[in-house]
Amino acid sequence: MTSHQLSYCCFLIQLLKAFLPCSAATAAGKAPAIIVFGDSTVDAGNNNDIPTVFKANFPPYGRDFDGGVATGRFSNGRLVTDFLSEALGLPSSVPAYLDSGYTTEELARACGVTFASAGTGLDDLTAQIASVIPLSQQLEYFKEYKEKLKVVHGEDVAKEIITEALYVFSIGTNDFIINYFALPLRPAAYSTSGYVAYLVGLAIVAVREAYELGARRVLFAGLTPLGCLPSARTLNLLTPGRCNEENNHAALAFNAGLEEAMRKLNDELAGARVAYSDVYSVVCSILSNPSDYGFVNVAQGCCGTGLIESSVLCGLNQLLTCQDDDEYAFFDSVHPSEKTYEIIANKIINADFKKVL
Template identity: 50%
Template structure:
């Protein structure tokens, strides 16, 4: 089957993601006992199906390329990066959503997703569409740790949490759903101050999951969010072009996040955080599609 440009773009983005995260994977893949996921729609494997929100991916065409061809709550045509990573390290081909009643702790022992589409670092972002705030993702992780300890014993549970790979992908919604379209945060912060506010929340989040056992973590940076279809469509000053203001904010935030990751690696004993940079690669796909082959022209 011939792939569209957008599908090829997704595949190349996955490849980049894997190249950057492999530093966390030991030479023996079997040593990775679980994949544990926090974040937004980029990694939500279906949690929003089970909460009262309109931010759901439970209808077609979502899931058209998922095994069976049905929507799962993933905001994607098929599987998401955590699913592919789980399969790569020899675990299940999909990472189950923590709120999915079809799964129990025996399923979650090798991988679990706490992410919620449309959420952000900022609680106010989650409030907009009534999704799961980041602090609640941490509370669900805390509950998971207790259930895992009851199921496998404290020592084995702690080993799994220590050796698991954690994926964190979040932040775009804080700007495109909250800061820019809503008045509240813009009345409180300049955009640079808001970036620092979010990093303060991120620091608290990472400290919490660290003390709950997380050690090997991949943090994905922001993509060129001014080039998202919604932002290009709404760019009335330069129709269908990327919003350069938003892209510059993403670049600045990514720079600050890289410094933040370096700080975490210095200050938290035993932690290993890898910053996954996706901005430049995705921007090149969007702005120079022909460089990657004839099918890339579809993305414009």
């Protein structure tokens, strides 16, 4: 075969793959799509065109993404859900539902979508504070997406995709860091344990609604050590530079409640597989043993001074941004680097996929 013939053959293979229904992935026993709800940990650019400061569609974000494009992901490269998609044999990145670069047909054939919005939370008040997309609206977008699948793939294939897809929820961080621990309204109404219970109740409602809309394979990620985010260390006035243990205890309490709630939902929802994913432990391991993972700095972000910058502030301090982000566990003062996201994704692939797939 000549090099011209080989190139043409490769082109035909790629073209064929582009028009195969996502349901073809189930032949290998994997999910045909990945459908994502949540916050900046899994937002691929849904905030790009809405009036909020919670954006990441500018440098230095995305500098290690394909083509060096700042898509709106809060990282130097890919997110956990992008790595999960690739592990399922699907495309190596999950598109944002509101990405205007996708036509209806392209989005329906992308074998995945994220409705996530940076700055949002389980608590609708959190989304109001940040002027972003609440989880309730993300679920409304999911309803629209289902209709788009039917138009492009037909009723039967669309139903198969929805039923067999992997659903990922990653949300809750902002309810604490920009709401409960930052503003007086919720603390005036709830103790920390009361607010945790309130959030867990909202998580249950969200999963039940997704189930009613067809979700059957659901993975709900817990929170990371919130008190060890670079920004939390900076704002810890009692012991500057050290982790804020009050924030960590809140995250652990939420995770414990969430894990129990997901276990109960797994027992209660007929035909569903629902599981909690412990990401707190893997991030704790990175923070405790950075050299084991090849990290040099786990206390500061790569962006700017690494102390407080995130979103627009990250874009303003590019001259101070690190050169080698693989040495940093965090890319900005709140969000992990691509390397950290890949480590978390590998944990989920190895420990959690078998619970829901």
